[in-house]
Amino acid sequence: MATTFPRQHARTHRFTLGAPRSFTVAPDGSRVVFLRSRNGSDLAHLLWVRDVASGAERIAADPEALLGGVAEELSAEERARRERSREGTAGVVGYATDTSVNSAAFALSGRLFVADLHSGQARELPVPAPVVDPRPSPDGRHVAYATGGALRVVTAAGTDDRALAEPEADTVAWGVAEFVAAEEMSRTRGHWWSPDSDRLLAARVDDAPVHRWTVADPANPHEEPARIAYPAAGTENAEVRLYLIDLDGTRCEVVWDRERYPYLARAHWSSGGPPLLQVQSRDQREAACLSVDTATGATSVTLIENDPIWLELFGGVPAWAPDGSLVRIADEAGRPDGAAGTSGARVLMAGARRLTPATLHVRAVLDIGDEDVLFSASEGDGAPRSRPGDIGVYRVPLAGGEPVRVTDGEEPHVASAVRGGGTLVLSTATLSRPGPRAVVLREDGTAPVAGQPAAVASFAEEPVLGTAPRLVHAGPRRIPAAVVLPTGYREADGPLPVLMDPYGGPHGQRVVAAHNAHLTAQWFADQGFAVVTADGRGTPGHSPGWEKAVSRRLASVTLDDQVAALQALAEEYPLDTSRVGIRGWSYGGYLAALAVLRRPDVFHAAVAGAPVTDWRLYDTHYTERYCGTPQDDPEVYAESSLITDAGLAGVDRDAPHRPMMIIHGLADDNVVVAHALRLSSALLAAGRAHEVLPLSGVTHMAGGAEVAENLLLLQVDFLKRSLGAGG
Template identity: 85%
Template sequence: MATTFPRQHARTHRFTLGAPRSFTVAPDGSRVVFLRSRSGSDLANLLWVRDVADGQERIAADPEALLGGAAEELSPEERARRERSREGTAGVVGYATDTSVKMAAFALSGRLFAADLLTGDSRELPTPTPVVDPRPAPDGRHVAYVTGGALRVVAATGEGDRALAEPEAETVTWGLAEFIAAEEMSRTRGYWWSPDSDRLLVARADDAPVRRWTIADPANPQAEPARVAYPAAGTENAEVTLHLLSLDGARTEVVWDRERYPYLARAHWSAAGPPLLLVQTRDQREAAYLSVDTATGATSVTHTDSDPIWLELFGGVPAWAPDGELVRIADQADQADQDADLDGGARVLMAGARRLTSAALHVRAVLDIGDDDVLFSASEGDGDGSAGRSAPGDVGVYRVPLAGGEAVRIADEDGPHVASATRGGGTLVLSTAAPARPGSRVVLLREADSARIGAIESYAETPVLATAPRLLHAGKRRIPAAVVLPTGYRESDGPLPVLMDPYGGPHGQRVVAAHNAHLTAQWFADHGFAVVTADGRGTPGHSPGWEKAVSRRLASVTLDDQVEALQALAEDFPLDLSRVGIRGWSYGGYLAALAVLRRPDVFHAAVAGAPVTDWRLYDTHYTERYCGTPQDDPEVYAESSLLTDEGLSLVDPGSPHRPMMIIHGLADDNVVVAHALRLSSALLAAGRAHEVLPLSGVTHMASGAEVAENLLLLQVGFLKRSLGVAGGSEGTQGHPLPSKGEA
């Protein structure tokens, strides 16, 4: 039987299995450590080491051998960590090394292992279980880890295991990121070693103030429901404090104004300076960069930022440069960018008071800070802070001198692409994806002259179909968009029904210059659709003003931009605007449901996967950034949500009823299933027919192969029925669609 795209897409985890990832380069540049599974359908990652000089690769840790062939067993803490990081693979899913990159520590089945990266030998260290997030000290002599909410440390020889801090109550954890930090701040860690390896900076989180929600498994009524601490908008967060814990048992609390700055967003500790913290106010409009006195725990303000809308968080910063200057990413509004709709502004790289990059680059993240320069990722702009004049979705790797000078792009190929990198000792690992070829290519470059000195092979499968997305800007706003037509489509074939396929919201860029990102769109297109993906205002990669335009008006802005992109693209592409469907997951699911409820004149069917339907039910750090609080801004929540306490929100009772399929995992602890159930109840009360597909035991990721495969098949079937596409029934029972040409 021939392999179908849905089946291949599902069992390869969207073609990511077998691809090398998570690179670490030794400080002398002699070896590269990375993760990779044995094939494009193998879930279990192995830990590999590649010698740069001779190109030889060897396995440093094989999960199957280390576990004796036994299946992995994951603790609730580890499952939660993987859910927060959207990690769906197995084996060695993460590791940490000492400074010399001679030793790595990792957890398997809740057990602690250490790998000698020079010899390739791995062994288990005897400790209490289950082990979570083990990290070696910089000197490699000890390994810290978390178990049962306690932070413990053990010698690399396996001796002297002991607790440095133990929970005082069931609600307390030491050394773990609390829910809101891991889910919304991208702070996945809860402790940091000192450069001298003699102490640790450790977060203590107490979620006692957080409301408890219940997540049940209706398919297994004999199972006890899970009680989870969920900080919904306008309610209490976990209480987070910081402490310096010495290996000799000494303990010092780190003190800052936690009443003013309750969010611990970032922590950094390197040889270039004392511990560095980034803390935020609850409304995220103010932030302070704090330097920690390790003798007393007192903090001093190094820098403060403020923004009338919100302050974004970035990867790799804040951090100290080797000369002690503060490296950060900042939003700046130049006079030329003060346009009426705030779509401009510049996102720049700073070292102290020096601006290292111009508005021609929209800085995304800092990848590494060297002795003389900074390695970072950025999108190209046109010099006015808008990353909209170059090809949409182009993300490059750059380096710029710390002393000031021109930023130079590092590339191994021409044309738009999406790249990331890491480096050490003059060796740079560059990973690149491009529209013209499937997957990613990983090459080793000599930093001095960017000469290629090797490549790391990917075992990822080649997709059974290929795509050639048209990447362009749509409408007066120049909305980044991708258009995918059926394979072999000819103009004489006539207009096509349209499938809008957005995420459309914050932190979710879908229009990217990479082949695999558009494969699912191609599969839908080959079923008879013109598939359009549009990254309207609110999505990343464009400009600060573009992202912040959704403040206090999530629904109207994101929906308006989908409509504008659709109508503008119809002038140049064969789009049948009388048959327009929309599908999405998470924020995209919210946008899909919003589209058919508030603009049924434009959208005729929707697939809403795991949608947020009432923002009062979503978490604090994310929701309050865009909507304020339900107590202070009730009108914002009423306008942005699909629901009110009385039913559907801002829906004309006389508007056409459009078919909707609602999909939700019953085990979702991020967007809980209450969102979908309340939407279904409101639709029923309004007499609006719809379909609900509950996924038993499935979380927000919905990454199981069987589920992922059949979700694609069920969605395309629903859309073909609803839009009258050949191969499906005409319309949906009880709610016929307008015939072709009718609005």
């Protein structure tokens, strides 16, 4: 039987299996550590080490050998951690190293393992299970880890295992990130070693104040429902405190104004200065960078930032540079409507020095060196050669100077990098080539050894189809968009039914200059559609004003931009605007349902996957950033939600009814299935026919090869039926 795209896409985990990832470079530049599975359909990642000088690679940890061939078993804590990080693979899915990158620690089946990165030998340390987030000390002599709510430490030899902090109640956990930190702040950690390896900075999380929700599995009524602490908008968050803990268990609380700044967004501890915290106000309009006195736990203000809309959080910052300056990413104000050319700038700062021009939209800091900063950026709003979906890697001197683009070439691409000791691992994806390509270079751009291949081998499968998306700026608003037409389409074939395929909301850029990102769109196109993906206002990678234009008006702005993109592109491409479908997942599912309910004059069918339908049921940190609180801003919630207590929201009852398929995983603990069920109830009460596809045992990731494959087939069947499309 020939391999179909849906089957291959599902089996290869969207073509990511077998591709190298999670790189770490030794500080002397001599070796690179990374994860990679054995082939393009093997879920289990192995830990690998590459010798930079020779290019030779060896396995440092093989999960199959370490577990003796026994299937991996995940604890509830590890399953929750992977759900927050959207990790759907197996084996060694994450690791941490000491400063010299001589050893690595990781968890398998809730057990603690360490690997010698020189000899390639890995061994288990006998400690209490289940182990979560093990981290070696900088000197490699100890490993700290979380288990059962406690934070513990053991020597690298496996001796003297002991608790540094134990939970005082069932609701307390030490050394881990709370739900909203991991889900919404991209802070997945809860403990940090001191540079001298003699103490830890540890979070104490008490979720007693958080409301309890129930997530049941109706397909297995004999199983007890799961009780989860879910901080819905306008309700209490977990209480997060921070402590300095010595290796003998002596602790000192880190004190800051937690009433004013309840969110611990970032923590950084390096040899560049004292522990550094970034804390946020509940409304996210004020944040403080605090320096910690390690003798007393007292904090002092290094910087306070304010924004009338909200303050964004960024990867890799705030952090100390070796010269003691504070490296951060800052927004410079523009017009709040996100209008092209007037929507502000996102720049890199070192102390009071601005390091980047307004024409670069800085996205994240990748590394802070002795003399420069490595960062990722897009061409900003108003840049002379701004290209949709282009993400490059740059470096700029700490003392100030012109940023230099590390990635070159005329073709748009998506790149990231890590470095150490003059060695750079650069990963680049382009539109013309399937999958990312990782190469090991000296920072001057040359191969480490003449004649040796610099590429890190990828075992990822070659897709059974190819794609050539058109990436454009659509209409006067210059909305980044991708247009994908059927393979072999000719102008004589005439206009095509349209499938809008957005995420369309915060933190979800879909229009990127990477081939594999558009493969699913190509498959849908080959079923007889013109597929359009539009990144309207609210999506990242463009400008601060573009992102913040959705403040207090999520629904209207994001929907308006989908309509505007469609209408503008219809003037240039063969789009049959009398047959327009829309599909999406999570925020994209919300946007799909919103489209057919509020603009049935434009959209004629929708597939709404795991949609947020009532923002009162979504979490605090995300929802309150855009909508305020239900107590203070009830009108915002009414306008942004699909349903109210009385039924459908913002819908003209006399408007045409459009077909809708609602898909939701019953085990989803991020967007709980209550969202879909309440929407279905409101549609039923309004007499509107619709389809509901419940996914038993499936979470927000909708993982599993069979589920992923058949979801594509069922969606295309629904869209063909609803729009009268062939192909």
